Amino acid sequence: MRTFSDLSGNGMGAAFVKQAYLEATLDAVEFTASVRVDGNFNASLQGTFVGTFKLERSLDNGVTFDPITALGEEISFTTEVNESFYEPEPQALYRWKCSAYTSGSATARIGK
DSSP states (O other): OOOEEEEEOOSSOGGGTTOEEEEEEEOSSOBOOOEEOOEEEEEEEEEEEEEEEEEEEESSTTSOOEEOEETTEEOOBSSOEEEEEEEOOTTOEEEEEEEEEEEEEEEEEEEO
């Protein structure tokens, strides 16, 4: 079951219009909706789950998504995580993907 929250601008003024927020509960092999981010942002997974999750990025308006990499290797998460990222491309979309699922549920979040 997926639940989504998608809020743009959190009442903090015009300087934060590009602020984006996404939160979803993943409990199967699936992916969240995507959210446009640029600049500094945070991505986190919380909950009690057994599964593999990847943060994915699209630069073609969501036609294709590629997993985030480090030194050319895909990054995957199997435990709770709270990481900060920087995105220089203003058109970038991000989403969480559950690529392998055994049990439990994870709250996946992307936000400022």
